Amino acid sequence: MADLQSFQGWMADYAEVVKEQADYLTDLDRAIGDADHGINMARGTVKVAALAEAEDFASSEAYLKKVGMTLVSTVGGASGPLYGTFFLRLAGPLAGVADAGVEEVGAALRAGVDGILARGKAELEDKTMYDAWAPALDAYATATADGADLRGALEAAAAASARGRDDTLDLVARKGRASYLGERSRGHIDPGATSTTLLLESAARTLA
Amino acid sequence: MKKLINDPADVVSEALLGMAAAHPDRLRVDHDHKIVYRAAGPREGKVGLVSGGGSGHEPMHGGFVGTGMLDAACAGEVFTSPVPDQMMAATKAVDGGAGVLHIVKNYTGDVMNFEMAAELAAADAGTEVKSVVTDDDVAVQDSLYTAGRRGVGVTVLLEKIVGAAAEEGRSLQECADLATQVNRAGRSMGMALTSCTVPSAGRPTFDLAEDEMEIGIGIHGEPGRERKPLAPAKDIAAMLVEPVLSDLGLSRGDGVIAFVNGMGGTPLIELYLMYHEVSQLLEGAGVSVARSLVGNYITSLEMAGCSVTLLRADDETVRLWDAPVNTPGLRWGA
Numbered sequence: 001m002a003d004l005q006s007f008q009g010w011m012a013d014y015a016e017v018v019k020e021q022a023d024y025l026t027d028l029d030r031a032i033g034d035a036d037h038g039i040n041m042a043r044g045t046v047k048v049a050a051l052a053e054a055e056d057f058a059s060s061e062a063y064l065k066k067v068g069m070t071l072v073s074t075v076g077g078a079s080g081p082l083y084g085t086f087f088l089r090l091a092g093p094l095a096g097v098a099d100a101g102v103e104e105v106g107a108a109l110r111a112g113v114d115g116i117l118a119r120g121k122a123e124l125e126d127k128t129m130y131d132a133w134a135p136a137l138d139a140y141a142t143a144t145a146d147g148a149d150l151r152g153a154l155e156a157a158a159a160a161s162a163r164g165r166d167d168t169l170d171l172v173a174r175k176g177r178a179s180y181l182g183e184r185s186r187g188h189i190d191p192g193a194t195s196t197t198l199l200l201e202s203a204a205r206t207l208a
Numbered sequence: 209m210k211k212l213i214n215d216p217a218d219v220v221s222e223a224l225l226g227m228a229a230a231h232p233d234r235l236r237v238d239h240d241h242k243i244v245y246r247a248a249g250p251r252e253g254k255v256g257l258v259s260g261g262g263s264g265h266e267p268m269h270g271g272f273v274g275t276g277m278l279d280a281a282c283a284g285e286v287f288t289s290p291v292p293d294q295m296m297a298a299t300k301a302v303d304g305g306a307g308v309l310h311i312v313k314n315y316t317g318d319v320m321n322f323e324m325a326a327e328l329a330a331a332d333a334g335t336e337v338k339s340v341v342t343d344d345d346v347a348v349q350d351s352l353y354t355a356g357r358r359g360v361g362v363t364v365l366l367e368k369i370v371g372a373a374a375e376e377g378r379s380l381q382e383c384a385d386l387a388t389q390v391n392r393a394g395r396s397m398g399m400a401l402t403s404c405t406v407p408s409a410g411r412p413t414f415d416l417a418e419d420e421m422e423i424g425i426g427i428h429g430e431p432g433r434e435r436k437p438l439a440p441a442k443d444i445a446a447m448l449v450e451p452v453l454s455d456l457g458l459s460r461g462d463g464v465i466a467f468v469n470g471m472g473g474t475p476l477i478e479l480y481l482m483y484h485e486v487s488q489l490l491e492g493a494g495v496s497v498a499r500s501l502v503g504n505y506i507t508s509l510e511m512a513g514c515s516v517t518l519l520r521a522d523d524e525t526v527r528l529w530d531a532p533v534n535t536p537g538l539r540w541g542a
Contacts, residue, residue: 026409030409030413030414033430034287034288034406034413034428034429034430035287035406035409035413035429036285036286036287036288036406036408036409039285039408039409040285040288043285072291072292072293072324073291073292073293074291075291076262076284076285076288076289076290076291076317076321077284077288077289077317078289078316078317078320079317080289080291080317080320080321081292081317081320081321081323081324082320084324119320120316120320174354175316175354175355176316176355177315177316177355177428177430179354179355180347180348180354180355180358180426180430180432180433181430181433182349182354182433
């Protein structure tokens with residue numbers, strides 16, 4: 001079950017991971033973007049990790065909304081609105097839920113990813129973070145149907161997300177700054193898909 | 209990395225401190241929100257013009273705040289869009305009762321952040337906001353399969369021309385229509401001789417050999433469409449001018465504003481040499497230059513290279529171009 005404390009643990013863990021991987025994320029972005037993804041994500045997740053200390057939150061919903069607004073306000077670029085919208089929408093289905101189980105977290109993840117789609121208008125195989133989110137949602141649903149608990153479903157989602165991330169290697173970007181490169185964007189892993197997989201791996205460690 | 213900086217994390221905020229110190233007569237800077245305003249504040253009944261984007265393109269946009277151009281500019285981190293909080297604050301602050309026009313360059317991040325700001329402003333009620341997105345870069349194929357053309361050189365010309373129209377008291381709708389029309393009438397193409405280094409990244413965004421150049425670059429140190437062997441200026445001018453001429457559909461007898469822009473690391477002597485080549489090509493095509501602009505106006509940090517922007521210009525466009533402007537980056541008649 002995931003409660004306010006576990007969501008806060010998730011964000012603390014993710015901030016640590018982003019800090020460790022910031023140079024790697026920036027290197028991926030240097031190849032097909034503008035060399036700032038790790039820097040921007042680190043700036044935002046540090047602020048997010050500090051929220052739990054600075055403020056008392058009444059619910060997971062209130063906390064995750066604040067996480068979203070904080071990312072929107074601090075990350076900038078395209079990642080700020082995309083991750084910000086993800087957390088703002090993620091909060092919705094968790095309203096009134098103190099301990100979220102596998103069903104509730106699944107509904108929240110779907111709502112979050114719908115938000116990313118509405119904001120970014122990406123489609124599958126555009127070489128964006130959605131290529132890591134879409135297989136993750138599918139795997140989560142399959143695992144849930146097979147009777148997995150929250151941890152099992154999140155682990156399945158993270159593993160599928162990693163495969164989706166790896167598959168962006170051979171794609172030609174059709175959205176975002178990488179799309180300006182055309183064919184030259186092929187042969188590089190998408191930085192947004194990479195930070196998405198890190199987020200789901202972190203969720204699998206902390207939310208169950 | 210050799211740069212005149214103290215700490216890479218403080219580059220944007222310290223540059224804004226410098227702008228405020230250098231131009232107290234014309235600018236006021238909100239350092240918390242990283243917004244550059246006109247010192248005089250909003251004018252009652254005038255449409256407010258707000259732009260913004262990543263830093264590293266100076267003088268754009270902060271250097272274009274002042275009489276005859278922008279009312280406010282939101283500064284993001286280097287090459288990173290500003291955030292909706294900044295655009296919201298700027299929009300409220302410059303509203304003189306006639307509404308506010310957002311001038312947004314077509315980059316995924318800028319567009320999303322300005323969109324979120326407009327949604328929040330609508331929810332907040334009060335200020336009427338319209339947006340124009342510039343997308344004049346012919347290097348990028350405008351298709352369903354890209355993020356669309358980038359906003360580059362035309363943004364500078366548009367901020368000047370629409371700034372003059374707003375100063376004359378035109379309505380928000382009229383300013384937005386004019387902005388759309390200017391964007392449609394202009395095209396740009398850029399090239400790089402070197403890459404550039406984002407201060408917080410510490411090393412060049414891409415590698416370019418001594419005998420290579422990159423054609424079709426944007427303004428964020430991102431690689432362009434193709435890499436070619438270095439060529440004489442005459443040939444480079446043709447590579448930039450021809451796609452612009454054909455994309456704009458310019459023909460004999462048409463008049464333009466011709467803009468040769470430096471990317472930040474190319475000296476004026478080379479930009480003037482390029483302007484000569486560009487003007488020869490235009491003369492050959494029978495296109496007359498109504499006005500010209502040569503210099504570093506929309507830059508990519510210390511990148512060496514240039515871009516060429518042509519804007520189809522009728523008498524009214526030229527009249528608005530000639531109207532007084534008094535900003536740190538562009539000043540005449542005032």
